[in-house]
Amino acid sequence: MEVDTSTKDNPLMSLKMERQPSNNVLKFLRWFCPPELLEGIEGDLLEDYYNNLERIGEDAAQRRLIVHVLQFLRPGLILRNKFSLNLNIKPMFANYFKVMLRHCLKRKFYTAINIFGLTIGIVFALLIGVHIYEEANVNHTLKDNDRLYLLESNGSREVIGFPFLVPSPIAKTTKEEYPTLLEDYYRFSDRSVTVSKGDKHFRIQSIIGDSTFLKMFGFPVLFQNRINKHSDRYALIITERMARQFFERSDVVGESLTLTTEAAGKKDYVISAVLKDIERNSITNLMNMDAQMFLSIDNLVDFGQFDPESWAGGQMVSYVKLAKGATVDAAEKALSKVFKSNASQLFTNSVTIKLNPLNTYHVTSNNGIVQKQIIALSAVAFFILLLAVANFVNISIGTSISRIKEIGVRKAIGGVRKEVIFQFMLESFAVTILAFVLSLGIYQYSKDFFSNITGNVLPSLFEIPLMFWKFAIPVIVFTAIASGAYPSFFISSFKTLVSLKGKINSVGKEGVFSKGLIGLQFLCAIGVFIFALTVSSQVSFFLDKDLGYDKSSVLTVSSxxxxxxxxxxxxxxxxxxxxxxxxxxxxxxxxxxxxxxxxxxxxxxxxxxxxxxxxxxxxxxxxxxxxxxxxxxxxxxxxxxxxxxxxxxxxxxxxxxxxxxxxxxxxxxxxxxxxxxxxxxxxxxxxxxxxxxxxxxxxxxxxxxxxxxxxxxxxxxxxxxxxxxxxxxxxxxxxxxxDPFDYAFVDEKVSALYKTETQLKQAFNIATVIMLILVLTGVLGIVSLAVSRKTKEIGIRKVLGASILNILMMLFKDYAKVVVIAFTLVSPITYYFISIWLSNYAYAIEIQWWMFTVPGVIVFFVTMVIVIVHSLHTVRINPAITLKQD
Known part of the structure; x- marks a missing residue:
């Protein structure tokens, strides 16, 4: 018997037969490499691969082959390809546009669903995105904000009282002793002051602080008296809003206002500067104040306060600006040394001084409540946009059945798959751009309503910073790609003969994918619905809990x-x-x-x-x-x-x-x-x-x-x-x-303590409604397509004796399964995240079963109603009519 020893005697040949390189890597090479160079390059790469296979092993050889292929991916090689696109671009685009317009007009209902869903998703994402951008950029407009820090007392709450208060002399003393570490400092104490001018009397929130105020933070000054400085005891800096409040004009430098002080009675102060109205992202927002007036620190005595230079005195809110090149660690060590050398031993043994960066303070303070809100709202915006994209994909796949003959004809007359994909992606971009333009108009008209919910005044379209659009535009582009990618590749994948027959064999896979998308929509909607109920219950718990005192009908006057x-x-x-x-x-x-x-x-x-x-x-x-x-x-x-x-x-x-x-x-x-x-x-x-x-x-x-x-x-x-x-x-x-009459009810004050939770509650409620609308609109579209496909099947079932109820239940059965599966999957996930959210509160509600059951039942029954109502007309048609249809 003769034995073939060709591979047995040649180990390298045996190795080649057993361990071939990844075919995907070679496919990628053949895709971009010019044909006249491919044979030589591929041969060299394969020879190098098999040599590496013996020396360094299969995995390392594969990695090296990938690296070598990528090294050939360069313009000098790619541009040697000969592109012969003998197409006139204008007629091509005109043709694509006509086809798209014809399809949209023919399928008005489904086109409207797609545009509606994307518009709603984009406008909500836009509103949330602008809100998040504003929140994340609080204090970012301050001068040299990357070197500005708030001094904080670090220790147990039982010892320090207020973390944001430190001994009043510490910032100034450290600056004087360590000038190479601290460039500047600012300390302040706040006061609500009665300000008068003639018969005008208002209670104005003021800040009494160091003369470094303007230099430290760089607030824009509209008018300024170069002679009367802020360091002068009876000099006054006010905002433009306050100037108009008292004088009905903004250029009021040199004018005087009468302030009522606690220790010195009424005193006249001269306005030395008028600031442009201070934006929300400013120093005055840190302590939840809306300061409109700034006085010299020498006025503390007149307002019944302590000597700011005495270590035995009180505490103040203090900021420092690090010198260029100085590190936080070095500054904290210097502050600690000054603190231990001067402060009472009663505090130095249990309290340390830390630096908290101003550019992140708003987001991370108060146990990171704003940060948690940003994360929650970002997730909601993402899910809503995801639902809108899922709707688009589902409707596009559903309506594609009516376009397979069109694709077959295109391919029969020479059209290639790339052109088909390009056409459908172009349609996706056109719909997304239209939805984006509509969302811009809706944003402009809805921003005030949304501002009332969030408590954050949203800018108009023309005031939104350019930096925001650098993030927003890529999101829109990605939305267009995500919406059109799968439908484009799905539709273009049909063979020419199959397409010309108008029948496809992949309805099963398409149906599974569509149901998966619908399931994802139900999952997101039910999850957000559950979270909205939880947030609403927690806020109600805050407002309704017995606090140990009676807050009803109690009027407080602060003036x-x-x-x-x-x-x-x-x-x-x-x-x-x-x-x-x-x-x-x-x-x-x-x-x-x-x-x-x-x-x-x-x-x-x-x-x-x-x-x-x-x-x-x-x-x-x-x-x-x-x-x-x-x-x-x-x-x-x-x-x-x-x-x-x-x-x-x-x-x-x-x-x-x-x-x-x-x-x-x-x-x-x-x-x-x-x-x-x-x-x-x-x-x-x-x-x-x-x-x-x-x-x-x-x-x-x-x-x-x-x-x-x-x-x-x-x-x-x-x-x-x-x-x-x-x-x-x-x-x-x-x-x-x-004296003015500034009043508020105690229950309003208590409600203000939970402003962030209330905003989150309202945002989740809106998001829940939007999600349900998107999901149910999508279901409406898919049910409409499914029923239109099953018209003949429904007629046959009726002829065979099926009742209307049986047919309706048959149509609803698949959606019921999807809702149940989505509810089963989302419940434990939502429970986990709700538990984490509630753990941030000292007093929190207990998670109840109804918080999960109610959203699931509502989504289930509303879906059932939509399916049944929309299917009822088709089910009632005489079978003699439906069975005649092709």
Missing amino acids: VPRIWNQEGVKKLEAVRSEFLSLPQVNSATLSWEIPNGNYGNNILLYNEGKTKEEALTVPLFMADENFASTYKIDIVEGSFLTPQSNPFEIVINEEAQRVFKVDVGDKLRIATSDSTAKIIGIVKDFNFFSLHEKLRPVAFIHLRNTNVFRYFSFKLEPGNLSESVEAVHSKWRNIFPD
């Missing part, structure tokens, strides 16, 4: 004249009695705090027998004796404050009682002094702060012992609130003719 001395307190107490004489007022109280999530002071307390280093920072509420009764705060033990309460008598809440393990009559030591505070009463726990954070220990002291106050709170009688407010306002004008 109380700040006469901070004993005479001022007595005067305001007398005024309180005058308001109580109104039949519309049930009770009234004067205080420093109201339930708006903010408080002004802390007290360091610790148990007797322990050390100062174990002291906890406890919010200190300064109020009069009527505070508990006005807000309906229950007294658990002892009594509330009285006018006779001395500075060392406090009332605490139940949480403080648990933390310090004390009762009425016990004493707590004050860490900042050698004195003790006696507990005269314990009130029931109440949530004066946001429900984002856990319940905290608090202490009350009578404001007669501090002589400071900010708010009047009036508990109004049930009835017509508008009339009650007008009655209080009328009394206010009589008592304080030179």
